[in-house]
Amino acid sequence: MKKLSEEVLSRRTFAIISHPDAGKTTLTEKLLLFGGAIRDAGTVKGKKTGKFATSDWMEIEKQRGISVTSSVMQFDYDGFRINILDTPGHQDFSEDTYRTLTAVDSAVMIIDSAKGIEEQTLKLFKVCRMRGIPIFTFINKLDREGKTPLELLAELEEVLGIESYPMNWPIGMGKQFLGIYDRHHNRIEQFRVEESEKFISLNSDGEIEGTHPLKEDSLYEQTLEEIMLLNEAGNAFSEERVSEGELTPVFFGSALTNFGVQTFLESYLEFAPVPQARNSTSGKIDPLSEDFSGFIFKIQANMNPAHRDRIAFLRICSGKFERGMNVTLSRTGKQIKLAQSTQFMADDRSTVEEAVAGDIIGLYDPGSYQIGDTIVSGKEAFEYERLPLFTPELFVRVTAKNVMKQKHFHKGIQQLVQEGAIQLFKTVKTEEYLLGAVGQLQFEVFEHRMRNEYNVEVLMERQGSKIARWIENDKINENLSNSRSLLVHDRYERKVFLFENDFALRWFQEKNPDIQLYNPMD
Ligand code: GDP
Secondary structure, three states: OOOHHHHHHOEEEEEEEOOOOOOHHHHHHHHHHHHOOOOOOOOOOOOOOOOOOOOOHHHHHHHHOOOHHHOEEEEEEOOEEEEEEOOOOHHHOOHHHHHHOOOOOEEEEEEEOOOEOOHHHHHHHHHHHHOOOOEEEEEEOOOOOOOOHHHHHHHHHHHHOOEEEEOEEEEOOHHHOOEEEEOOOOEEEEOOOOHHHOEEEEOOOOOEOOOOHHHHOHHHHHHHHHHHHHHHHOOOOOHHHHHOOOEEEEEEOEOOOOEOHHHHHHHHHHHOOOOOOEOEEOEOEOOOOOOOEEEEEEEEEOOOOOOOOEEEEEEEEEOEEEOOOEEEEOOOOEEEEOOOEEEEOOOOEEEOOEEEOOOEEEEEEOOOOOOOOEEEOOOOOOOEOOOOOOOOOEEEEEEEOOHHHHHHHHHHHHHHHHHOOOEEEEEOOOOOEEEEEOOHHHHHHHHHHHHHHHOOOEEEEEEEEOEEEEEOOOOOOHHHOEOOEEEEEEOOOOEEEEEOOHHHHHHHHHHOOOOOEEOOOO
16 A cells, blocks of 8 residues: 555545436546546446335435445546545435535536426535535536627626636537537547547647647637637636635536546546545644544445344544444444444445545444434544534424334334434424434435334324424423424424425514524534
8 A cells, every 4th residue: 555645645535516317427427438437438327226115224225226336436547536425316316416526526417408407406505505615616517509708607606696707618519519629738628529529729829729520610610709708808827725615626528428527536536625624623634644534424225135234334534444444433432443434436335345535434333323424443432523513494393103112112213213314303392303414315215214123103293394493592482483484493403494495484584573583404
């Protein structure tokens, strides 16, 4: 093995954020192909296998081939070791999806050029923003008609509020897509031409020297005009602002035809951050430190339904992991030997012997870990910053089917809530239990685990989506609580209003201007 610092500095760990169908799977496959991690496209996951029963989460996992193996993918390219973390969409959307973003050093945002910014992209973007994660944008499907590039940049600015710097610029689109004008490499990359003709280098004025058929095309002229506009009126490139998440480098391409992907990958690697130092109770922890440490950001039930084992996903934040090493779980002070560990690859899951800061490993979890736990190998048992709270949007009222099972019911809920699988609220007046989640799957997982791990059947009554707002002032008139603005306590006994909709929220604010409401995700 190379020196630890060299190893750590070669790591690039990111998540792809996008709305379903923007092309995340397609782009991931192309990236893995470059890295030689897979041989054929189509192996990332067996998705779109049709409908699935919503009741049995294990079955869902099996049928769709979703597994821990596709949650993290690792490949090598040009001396870098790249970890891609999946952020599931659709029904799989959950707090885990958000928490995954706490384990990366940067994010790649894919936008469908015809659709622009979509709902799920916006949600994930906000979490990246909140954490100051650098974001690289890939605008996909240029082989199809879409919005104009200027419209798309305006959307980035207006909808997301982030400034952008186009690293390249499309020459035409759809049927007339000729390629990209690569500002960063001062060259043109042509679409659908012989490999030998693919790149045209440009002179110091950023134009094609001499004669070339492309120069006859009016789209070339138009592109030069747009590039001039960008140079004069666009944002300046600033590596520092990129690293602070204030400026996003934008790339255009077509993942399906594998166009612009390699250029994107190479530019991304040039500017993407190395594993970052993280805040802890002992200050910032240097990723190059010899002492091993990391935190758990996700816990997933094992594929094997015969066992209750789970896999805890650990982001290594410093030092080197070696199989069999002894560590301390900071929360409890307990010693643990890390004998069973898993590394994630595109094709298979394999046992990992060594991994370093920046990498993600899976730890066998007999029930010892909670989401947010820190483990360390050094003498000092510090803890990494608490994972942020994500505002739930969906709610159910929950009770035990069998009243004789109250004890198990409470124990199960307490543990699953502590583990971070679901959020718990209690209505202020009637002390009823409400569960909150960001995605429906969390309720299904909860129900499944209550049945299988705590032997309790639960009744869940849908409350639909609500807008949760925490309250600054502690003293509050409990009579303000009603069905449209329900007052509840969260698990830390903080007061929260659950509003039926936007209208109810606004109405409440107008009537009660003294009550400060806040959303922890803003
Ligand atoms: P995901 O849901 O974000 O993972 O999206 P997929 O990668 O599964 O892509 C959704 C659909 O868009 C699939 O039918 C892809 O073949 C298609 N697609 C992805 N990239 C492109 C592209 O660059 N051009 C075109 N025309 N279609 C694409």
